[in-house]
Amino acid sequence: MNKKKILIVTRNLPPLIGGMERLNWHIADELSHENEILLLSHKDAQNTAPQNCNFYGVRLNPLPLFLITAFIKTFLICVVKKPDILFAGSGLTAPITVLLAKIFRIKSIVYIHGLDIATNHWLYNTIWIPMIRAADRIIANSTPTQDICLRKGIPTEKICIIYPGVTYPPLPQDNEIIESIREKYHLHDKKILISVGRLTQRKGLNEFVALALPNIIKNIPNTVLVVIGDTPSQSLNKNLQSKELILETAAKHDIAGHILFVGNISEDYVLSSWYYLADIHVFPVKHIPDDPEGFGMVAIEAAAHGTPTVAFATGGIVDAVQNNESGYLVEKNDYTSFTQATIKALHRDEQNWRRNCCDFSAQFAWSKFEKKLIKVLIGI
Template sequence: MKTHLIKNTTHQMKILLVTRNLPPLIGGMERLNWHIGDELSLKNEVLILSHTKAKRLSPKECSFFGAPLNPLAIFLIFAFIKTFFICLKHKPDVIFAGSGLTAPIVVFWAKIFRKKSIVYIHGLDIATNHPIYNRIWIPMIRSADKVVANSTPTQDICLHKGVSYNKLTIIHPGVTFPPIEKDQTLINYIKNKYDLNNKKILISVGRLTARKGILEFVDYSLPTIIQSCPETILVIIGDTPIHSLNKNLQSKESIISMAEKYAIQSNILFVGNISDDSLLSAWYYLADINVFPVKHIPEDPEGFGMVAIEAATYGTPSIAFSTGGITDAIQNNESGILIEAGNYKKFSEAVINELTNSSSITALKCQEFSKKFSWKNLGKNLNDLL
């Protein structure tokens, strides 16, 4: 991650970002919050309160304050107390919650110190039906001065949960654009290492949660795809998250067990989590299709689908179920193909068609679509909101 070295000091505000989601934790929310801090620090003074392990990787232009990562209750207690002292000493103009998790802390102290509060909402932040969360967190989210939704469907859920339309705005997560240049030497090395020459490559990037639907994809789609295209390899980049608040998880073992049922385990390659951006970019360039078989789970929606934007940045189309914020992250027939949620037959057919026929979805079309989601645009939208 690259930190900006020049700061524009005009109209500078002091912003406190409170979030548990920062690297080295892995996921879209973690990358997003890192870039929120980084982009805002271009024109503002930014203070970040997060878990102590995040200090080493936090944006260099931001002042950092730490709290224990685990257990969750201890993080929230420490974050609550530290926010008080930071407000007392540093007097931020705006207190920003990087997700719904820290909304009560941000909104409470913003009201006490008469500051502005902003809460960035992801799908699960607002859709959950947990009784305690609905009793405490949702009212605090409603009380924020501004609520930022990560997609149109997330905004719709916010409205359903009683968030005022006048408080809402949509600011999509972003990607690094232009992308890292293609490293053919690294790509060739990967091909040789994993014996991928002359193979059709499907990739899945993300944490192994029930919502991501990889187990079901292996059960309902992959056997059909391999029957038509025996040279197909599904590359799974990611792992079961150990620090996730979402406990509906899948595992490498369960996916392998499912593959063994159809004798296709040799067509699946697990490479684990990848934190090296250059290595991840090589996989995106190498892939023929990014498969995104996210399940439609009303109480656990896909808030946006940043992986689809990342894939498009490298010219790789996505095939996905049309559910949640994915409808914002994929332009149908431009950066990928959207399939009716749960229709694995059509999903399989779409993948096979892309692998065997000349596609109208070009790398250029994908990149043109992804360009508007650059982190630079995220920063502009956030500063406009401020």
């Protein structure tokens, strides 16, 4: 493939925290191996952006100002740098990339994550959805996201699925860090459940603590739930939960001593060590049609470390967990079955679990993600 000049426009980049942010970082990084990448995002992302990208920043907030200034700067970059492709990192920036791609007679690609196509807000449906439809190529992050795109009137021939990737093989197991974590948090002889991600209503952690965790602890009293993540401060989704709410719920069931909040973790080796340390990754995402889970990158990250996931079969999670191999998928919102599946998983042979998880996650390696992206670029 001839080297292309690609301008990626996205609001979702670290240090903002979330799966979309990590994915957009990797899109820029993977494409930069064979192409010239121009990356436009919020100013705070400059220090953590991939090194091989030419970065352009605008203010993150308020959102209308971000969109206006991003449009103006994208226009100027197109005039000066003359990119071959405009790439929207989510549906949010699709109007910017698609409209300017039409004006400058170049190609446009939009990566869709789930919520950015499923929302039923009248303004979004009036402006954003038609712009997404007009893109030259739409990449969906899962089979359910593709189905939503089709229901929104996006032509089948424009859509392809590229699942988010994972670092595989993962960072090597650092027993010194793992042991220091055990000591710090008194986790010797504990069965460890981890939840990794932002505390939003969709993630369903408060409901899990109320409706599943008490019975899990009743059956396996040395169980501890470790919560990695926090309530997001910059999220566009305002349906949030909080540490205080979850602890209040736990106190009502007399299990507050079985929950450990460690906050957001930015150090890769530390987060990797938690995955290695955990027995099970729990992913009790609620089924909310207007707020779907697009994929579930954390389930793949857990699997890469040999850690299985127990999750509700909703949204793109059905693509991120292979039932009976990398974990268990449970009928959505069935907390009794979720409890039983978690207890079953904790009793299952650990060695077989870890081997099956690693085998499943290998297909999501970033190197394979890059090849799929390149294939889209060639075909556009």
